[in-house]
Amino acid sequence: MNATPDNFRCGYIAIVGRPNVGKSTLMNVLIGAKVSITSRKAQTTRHRITGIQTRDDAQYIYVDTPGFQTRHANALNKTLNKTVSNTLTSSDAILFLVEAGTFGPADQQVLDMLPKNVPVILVINKSDRVKDKAVLMPFAQKISALFNFAAIVPVSAKLRFQVDALEAEIKRHLPENPPVFGPDDITDRSEKFLAAEIVREKVFRLLGDELPYTSTVVIEQFEQEGNLRRIFAAILVERSTHKSMIIGDKGARLKEISTQSRLDMEKLFGGPIYLEIWVKVKSGWADNEAGLRAYGYE
Ligand SMILES: Nc1nc2c(ncn2[C@@H]2O[C@H](COP(=O)(O)OP(=O)(O)OP(=O)(O)O)[C@@H](O)[C@H]2O)c(=O)[nH]1
Numbered sequence: 279m280n281a282t283p284d285n286f287r288c289g290y291i292a293i294v295g296r297p298n299v300g301k302s303t304l305m306n307v308l309i310g311a312k313v314s315i316t317s318r319k320a321q322t323t324r325h326r327i328t329g330i331q332t333r334d335d336a337q338y339i340y341v342d343t344p345g346f347q348t349r350h351a352n353a354l355n356k357t358l359n360k361t362v363s364n365t366l367t368s369s370d371a372i373l374f375l376v377e378a379g380t381f382g383p384a385d386q387q388v389l390d391m392l393p394k395n396v397p398v399i400l401v402i403n404k405s406d407r408v409k410d411k412a413v414l415m416p417f418a419q420k421i422s423a424l425f426n427f428a429a430i431v432p433v434s435a436k437l438r439f440q441v442d443a444l445e446a447e448i449k450r451h452l453p454e455n456p457p458v459f460g461p462d463d464i465t466d467r468s469e470k471f472l473a474a475e476i477v478r479e480k481v482f483r484l485l486g487d488e489l490p491y492t493s494t495v496v497i498e499q500f501e502q503e504g505n506l507r508r509i510f511a512a513i514l515v516e517r518s519t520h521k522s523m524i525i526g527d528k529g530a531r532l533k534e535i536s537t538q539s540r541l542d543m544e545k546l547f548g549g550p551i552y553l554e555i556w557v558k559v560k561s562g563w564a565d566n567e568a569g570l571r572a573y574g575y576e
Contacts, residue, residue: 285454289371290369292341293341293373295374296384296387300403300435306435308444309330332459339459341369366396367393372399374388374389374401374427402430405440406439470500473500477555495513505550506549510554511539511555515557515559521557521558532555
């Protein structure tokens, strides 16, 4: 990139919305790389992930927030909700995602947490699912009566429809600042973190609804020798029955999780990977605040 122009803009953008509205998908499209992990299963995004998009005239630093959890009131969920509030008040703009045609109590709950002093853009995602586009307008009007939005933008994260328009709208709200990150950075998360996210995504994808959401992945060892990365991961589950579900018949499922994870890691890190994954029973981890801190959910 050439010298930073005088009117360069740079700021933090939080993406919020109830689980499964498409926050991770949208962030991946906005930053043009696979950093946040998407899954059909709700509640896969537990960490605050920062994705960065650098253009000639602006740097967008995106913050992905975990889905709100109200059904299970354990320590993990309290930690998640606190992270969300902190993320919001320190942002320059907030994208509030809803699904076209749907606005329920879970959406309202997120809306109730939005600060009044940060511009909020209402993003109506999955607009590709609405056959009759004429219904989008009254839907947008209904929601805009509930909050003083800075703008309303219908998009389809999946089809990349209107994503440029959304980016232009976001830019208007970023302060004039020099870039915080280098032009090639896409995330400030470590490779260790990304490795854990990849394994976790495979667990969710391959087990679907069979597995309760209280399972996590810890990278116990991460070594690099030249281009080769040696990664030892542990999948922590609450019960031994969950352990056998993950391992599968004669270890077939764990093998699949392992193979798919390794291929993704090789692509993302650009080098060979030696990966070992163990499944461990760690009863009650989701209820133990000290335990959560140890696993990096602060
Ligand atoms: N049809 C359609 N599907 C979409 C669109 N955006 C996302 N999806 C799908 O919606 C599902 C959830 O997307 P995610 O991006 O994981 O949602 P999320 O809000 O990050 O979910 P949590 O991590 O649970 O908070 C996935 O199956 C996506 O493929 C869209 O624009 N159109």
